[in-house]
Amino acid sequence: xxxxxxxxxxxxxxxxxxxxxxxxxxxxxxxxxxxxxxxxxxxxxxxxxxxxxxxxxxxxxxxxxxxxxxxxxxxxxxxxxxxxxxxxxxxxxxxxxxxxxxxxxxxxxxxxxxxxxxxxxxxxxxxxxxxxxxxxxxxxxxxxxxxxxxxxxxxxxxxxxxxxxxxxxxxxxxxxxxxxxxxxxxxxxxxxxxxxxxxxxxxxxxxxxxxxxxxxxxxxxxxxxxxxxxxxxxxxxxxxxxxxxxxxxxxxxxxxxxxxxxxxxxxxxxxxxxxxxxxxxxxxxxxxxxxxxxxxxxxxxxxxxxxxxxxxxxxxxxxxxxxxxxxxxxxxxxxxxxxxxxxxxxxxxxxxxxxxxxxxxxxxxxxxxxxxxxxxxxxxxxxxxxxxxxxxxxxxxxxxxxxxxxxxxxxxxxxxxxxxxxxxxxxxxxxxxxxxxxxxxxxxxxxxxxxxxxxxxxxxxxxxxxxxxxxxxxxxxxxxxxxxxxxxxxxxxxxxxxxxxxxxxxxxxxxxxxxxxxxxxxxxxxxxxxxxxxxxxxxxxxxxxxxxxxxxxxxxxxxxxxxxxxxxxxxxxxx
Amino acid sequence: xxxxxxxxxxxxxxxxxxxxxxxxxxxxxxxxxxxxxxxxxxxxxxxxxxxxxxxxxxxxxxxxxxxxxxxxxxxxxxxxxxxxxxxxxxxxxxxxxxxxxxxxxxxxxxxxxxxxxxxxxxxxxxxxxxxxxxxxxxxxxxxxxxxxxxxxxxxxxxxxxxxxxxxxxxxxxxxxxxxxxxxxxxxxxxxxxxxxxxxxxxxxxx
Numbered sequence: 002x003x004x005x006x007x008x009x010x011x012x013x014x015x016x017x018x019x020x021x022x023x024x025x026x027x028x029x030x031x032x033x034x035x036x037x038x039x040x041x042x043x044x045x046x047x048x049x050x051x052x053x054x055x056x057x058x059x060x061x062x063x064x065x066x067x068x069x070x071x072x073x074x075x076x077x078x079x080x081x082x083x084x085x086x087x088x089x090x091x092x093x094x095x096x097x098x099x100x101x102x103x104x105x106x107x108x109x110x111x112x113x114x115x116x117x118x119x120x121x122x123x124x125x126x127x128x129x130x131x132x133x134x135x136x137x138x139x140x141x142x143x144x145x146x147x148x149x150x151x152x153x154x155x156x157x158x159x160x161x162x163x164x165x166x167x168x169x170x171x172x173x174x175x176x177x178x179x180x181x182x183x184x185x186x187x188x189x190x191x192x193x194x195x196x197x198x199x200x201x202x203x204x205x206x207x208x209x210x211x212x213x214x215x216x217x218x219x220x221x222x223x224x225x226x227x228x229x230x231x232x233x234x235x236x237x238x239x240x241x242x243x244x245x246x247x248x249x250x251x252x253x254x255x256x257x258x259x260x261x262x263x264x265x266x267x268x269x270x271x272x273x274x275x276x277x278x279x280x281x282x283x284x285x286x287x288x289x290x291x292x293x294x295x296x297x298x299x300x301x302x303x304x305x306x307x308x309x310x311x312x313x314x315x316x317x318x319x320x321x322x323x324x325x326x327x328x329x330x331x332x333x334x335x336x337x338x339x340x341x342x343x344x345x346x347x348x349x350x351x352x353x354x355x356x357x358x359x360x361x362x363x364x365x366x367x368x369x370x371x372x373x374x375x376x377x378x379x380x381x382x383x384x385x386x387x388x389x390x391x392x393x394x395x396x397x398x399x400x401x402x403x404x405x406x407x408x409x410x411x412x413x414x415x416x417x418x419x420x421x422x423x424x425x426x427x428x429x430x431x432x433x434x435x436x437x438x439x440x441x442x443x444x445x446x447x448x449x450x451x452x453x454x455x456x457x458x459x460x461x462x463x464x465x466x467x468x469x470x471x472x473x474x475x476x477x478x479x480x481x482x483x484x485x486x487x488x489x490x491x492x493x494x495x496x497x498x499x500x501x502x503x504x505x506x507x508x509x510x511x512x513x514x515x516x517x518x519x520x521x522x523x524x525x526x527x528x529x530x531x532x533x534x535x536x537x538x539x540x541x542x543x544x545x546x547x548x549x550x551x552x553x554x555x556x557x558x559x560x561x562x563x564x565x566x567x568x569x570x571x572x573x574x575x576x
Numbered sequence: 577x578x579x580x581x582x583x584x585x586x587x588x589x590x591x592x593x594x595x596x597x598x599x600x601x602x603x604x605x606x607x608x609x610x611x612x613x614x615x616x617x618x619x620x621x622x623x624x625x626x627x628x629x630x631x632x633x634x635x636x637x638x639x640x641x642x643x644x645x646x647x648x649x650x651x652x653x654x655x656x657x658x659x660x661x662x663x664x665x666x667x668x669x670x671x672x673x674x675x676x677x678x679x680x681x682x683x684x685x686x687x688x689x690x691x692x693x694x695x696x697x698x699x700x701x702x703x704x705x706x707x708x709x710x711x712x713x714x715x716x717x718x719x720x721x722x723x724x725x726x727x728x729x730x731x732x733x734x735x736x737x738x739x740x741x742x743x744x745x746x747x748x749x750x751x752x753x754x755x756x757x758x759x760x761x762x763x764x765x766x767x768x769x770x771x772x773x774x775x776x777x778x779x780x781x782x
Contacts, residue, residue: 187657202584
């Protein structure tokens with residue numbers, strides 16, 4: 002065993018908090034302790050592959066049968082529509098969705114669903130992206146002339162959603178590879194990733210009916226596997242979140258993504274407010290309070306599809322010399338305003354430096370919300386902003402207040418304080434910081450570092466290595482080189498990302514977590530390797546020998562060890 | 577509070593099997609009527625946009641099955657409705673007599689906050705049939721509605737589209753009142769005190 006792997010754990014120095022135990026092998030049972038829930042799987046393909054993962058099947062056979070029929074009703078909604086559409090296509094603001102229990106309808110519906118999928122497969126050019134990579138879809142949306150009511154009601158926020166006007170009955174809408182729906186427990190729509198949520202309210206009714214059906218038996222629906230599609234449910238008190246995906250991501254990965262979306266809503270409202278509202282009025286239309294925050298949900302939904310930080314529940318740092326990082330940190334320390342909780346500099350979804358109280362570190366999930374807030378809106382670029390934000394992992398019951406301001410073209414400064422009246426102190430501190438950073442030339446240096454797209458795989462000089470993701474479990478941070486050829490092409494990049502997802506899922510499988518995973522596809526070889534201090538996912542060409550792969554991986558680990566202080570924030574200033 | 581979004585209203589239609597719930601829906605939403613009877617399986621979900629007092633409102637209509645065997649759609653199914661429509665067939669006395677139990681069932685399942693003032697609308701359907709077949713007089717129905725807190729009452733015909741628009745206007749209006757009458761809780765929660773031990777961040781071990 003290489004000496005690099007025998008790293009000593011030093012959790013006291015970690016700037017970030019991790020939910021996971023540092024040694025997964027010691028507590029393999031941890032994730033199994035969830036409530037008794039049901040997973041239905043009723044197509045031959047997925048039941049054979051995931052049959053062993055069905056945890057508890059505590060519904061009666063009769064009930065499962067009808068549950069599956071419910072589902073078929075949902076999946077075949079477009080079919081049942083087309084059956085009656087001859088009379089309804091002209092009056093399209095109305096949607097009619099049925100859920101049914103007829104046992105004999107099952108086969109017929111499955112058949113229709115599969116023929117629809119074939120049709121989809123033929124039409125679908127970009128099979129690996131959950132966001133269409135081409136813009137052809139948009140043209141066809143515009144050419145549909147049956148949408149009239151929804152065109153003017155979104156203008157209030159000045160934000161035009163890219164897919165906001167898609168007709169839920171259209172093929173472009175159902176072709177999206179990953180849908181997210183958020184609804185209230187009353188079945189009222191709150192958010193949809195594509196289209197206008199009020200126009201899919203019938204689908205929300207179907208989801209509510211499915212959830213309600215299982216709730217009646219004191220059961221919770223978790224996941225439905227239907228052909229290529231996975232429907233994953235996350236029920237969070239008054240909110241139901243559902244992902245409908247054919248991206249091959251696992252149930253766990255999709256559920257994590259739903260949690261991030263839930264956290265995003267909590268960051269706007271706090272759980273206190275959320276619970277109180279629905280306790281008072283279960284029929285409340287939450288869109289009234291979330292109005293204007295769709296850009297953040299949209300941004301989160303799309304970044305989750307290509308940013309590994311969510312899957313690895315960790316964040317990435319800007320690669321820069323330790324001296325520079327320390328210098329910036331100590332200047333921030335010296336100017337910090339009163340009553341500060343956190344101060345940080347971020348750029349392109351990466352952390353430059355973080356200043357924190359000794360007692361509190363920051364959870365990556367909260368940091369992702371902060372990144373999402375800064376990236377989700379362009380308004381922060383032009384002005385100094387002061388905004389309430391709830392960081393659910395820190396405290397989901399109350400608001401903190403964030404001062405946000407760009408101090409260089411690409412470098413964003415945040416001060417987070419529990420006191421809502423500290424704007425002017427923060428603003429002054431920002432001026433001071435800018436002055437002092439410029440005085441010692443550090444501002445220019447961090448600006449330069451922030452403009453880099455990241456380091457290149459060629460810098461490392463490891464033979465055969467194409468790309469990698471390395472997560473330091475001690476620092477709760479990951480590092481990964483820039484995507485260069487052949488992964489410069491968005492389609493290839495998506496494929497690579499999918500490979501990472503697959504490997505990650507295999508290694509973190511609930512029933513049989515793996516320490517090492519070696520997988521050869523027609524285009525890549527991937528090595529997954531988990532120890533108590535790191536997770537490594539290294540990608541090579543398909544023809545590399547195992548011995549070359551092993552030696553290259555060790556070279557890579559040595560390089561990372563050598564560069565550790567510039568790749569990660571090893572110690573952050575505290576007060 | 578003025579809402580920038582279209583208001584969305586959840587409307588549930590209840591009543592015995594065969595009183596014409598789906599037909600009325602179809603007449604209202606699709607302007608179609610068929611004499612052929614097709615039992616609703618489980619529930620149908622329809623959406624229609626209407627103008628109520630200059631406000632554009634999306635009605636999410638939950639057309640439920642009347643048959644006994646579908647009464648297990650789940651406790652959460654009725655939850656959060658803004659209006660409940662009770663429907664009977666004026667030519668069928670039994671369908672009128674069961675309105676009480678439909679109403680009670682709804683109030684138990686949905687448990688609205690203010691069950692006294694929850695908006696119901698009662699519809700007596702199939703008035704297009706000849707008078708001799710009629711089993712429930714208008715007077716009898718109105719008396720019942722009055723005893724239930726002056727519930728609005730309409731006599732409708734899904735077949736001839738009599739009173740359908742008017743009935744749904746009232747439904748939307750009453751539901752809208754229910755939706756908007758409360759004052760929003762919009763106060764900020766208490767600020768977080770980061771130094772107090774009671775409020776210590778559980779997930780953080782450092």
